[in-house]
Structures are given as C-alpha cells and as structure tokens.
Amino acid sequence: MRTKVFVLATHPMKFSQILPSTVYNPLESFKSVSSLKQQLRIQRPDILIIQEPIDEGVSWRLAYEWKQAIGCEILLMVPLRQYDQIVYQLNGSGVFVVSDPSNAQTVYQACEQLRIKREEIQKYQGEIERLKKKIRNDKLVNRAKLVLIESYHWSEEKAHHYIEQIAMNNSITKVDVAKELLKNVDEKK
Known part of the structure; x- marks a missing residue:
C-alpha cells in the first residue's frame, strides 16, 4: 500500500x-x-x-x-x-x-512509525465497520424473529429455525429473509 x-x-x-x-x-x-x-x-x-x-x-x-x-x-x-x-x-x-x-534515519524511522500506525488504525476501522454491520444484521434478524413471535405466537427457537430454513431453501442470507419479512409486514400496515 x-x-x-x-x-x-x-x-x-x-x-x-x-x-x-x-x-x-x-x-x-x-x-x-x-x-x-x-x-x-x-x-x-x-x-x-x-x-x-x-x-x-x-x-x-x-x-x-x-x-x-x-x-x-x-x-x-x-x-x-x-x-x-x-x-x-x-x-x-x-x-x-x-x-x-x-538525520535521515530519524526522519525515515518516524515516517515508518506513522505509516505503521496509520495502517493499524485503518485495519481497526475496517474491523469496527465489519462488527457494526454484523450488529445491524443481527438486529434485523432479531426484529424479524420478533415479528414472527408476535404474529404467530412462536417460540424464539421456532422463529429462528424458520428464518434459517427459508434462507437455506432459497440460497439467500438470513438478513435477506429478515428484510423481506419486515418489508411484507410494513406493506400490510
């Protein structure tokens, strides 16, 4: 880089x-x-x-x-x-x-330390963004499970299994299933 x-x-x-x-x-x-x-x-x-x-x-x-x-x-x-x-x-x-x-060596070493620090910060920022996305996705799936629990009086385990099953059967992610479920609920309101 x-x-x-x-x-x-x-x-x-x-x-x-x-x-x-x-x-x-x-x-x-x-x-x-x-x-x-x-x-x-x-x-x-x-x-x-x-x-x-x-x-x-x-x-x-x-x-x-x-x-x-x-x-x-x-x-x-x-x-x-x-x-x-x-x-x-x-x-x-x-x-x-x-x-x-x-001297040149001091300047070079200082720049190297700054470059390494910057790369570490960027790495951690990327990890933070990845974790934020995971949390957003988990919230979406949990919200969809809650809708299923409230609508059909299912257990949390059954709602989770249902979302997983739909995702596997359609070769999509649980997040996509959750988005679709929530979209359908919003359209019915």
Whole structure:
C-alpha cells in the first residue's frame, strides 16, 4: 500500500531521497500554508510533514488543528531550542515531534512509525465497520424473529429455525429473509 505524503517547508530536506518512492508516493512539497490548504481541500495525505520554521511558533498550532481536522498522521520538525516546549504543548495530541535538524534515519524511522500506525488504525476501522454491520444484521434478524413471535405466537427457537430454513431453501442470507419479512409486514400496515 502506498502512502501519500505532503511536506510543508520553506526549505525542505531531501525527503524524496530519504523516503523510498515504492512506499511513500506521491510526495508533494508546499512552501506556504495557503498552498497546502488549497491542496487539502482537494485531497488528504496519509502523512503530513511540517518542517519549522514556517511561521516561527505557529506550526505546532497548525499541526494540532490539522491532526484533529484532517485525520492524517503528522510529523512536526521543530528547532532544537523549541523542542521541549512544543513536545509539552502537543502532549497527547497524536502529533509526532522531532528536532530539526534531524538525520535521515530519524526522519525515515518516524515516517515508518506513522505509516505503521496509520495502517493499524485503518485495519481497526475496517474491523469496527465489519462488527457494526454484523450488529445491524443481527438486529434485523432479531426484529424479524420478533415479528414472527408476535404474529404467530412462536417460540424464539421456532422463529429462528424458520428464518434459517427459508434462507437455506432459497440460497439467500438470513438478513435477506429478515428484510423481506419486515418489508411484507410494513406493506400490510
């Protein structure tokens, strides 16, 4: 999976030499906040690297705000003299802070950590969506069972078996059977 990287820096490091293009591609650089904001309206990066000084002292606020608004991983590179203060300011925000100048290995490792974190988050979001869908489907089937129980005075077990039997006989899912049952009930009302 490729990782889209945006770099906001007035004099950027040679990120294209540090980050392999087989993984970090595309890599786009922006020299001003306004040009980056324009691009952010069109597309979102996976990783945003902000290299100080953009506007001395403002980049940590941008990093914090964009972390909340955009939802991408952010690497903030700040002058060593400000490092402790900015790390304190951004504590718990999810923004990854390194001192600038940093060597290529530090920048690469930071980006790798952010990329891995992003992939894990996407994996968990996919799992959450799968579980939400399962819960919605279970609710549909349970609602259909309830209709059968109330309409025919069946037991929960009999209603469940009926839905399963219809699904097997017609080679469809229990959810499809439940949807059809509920649709028929709504049409009769």
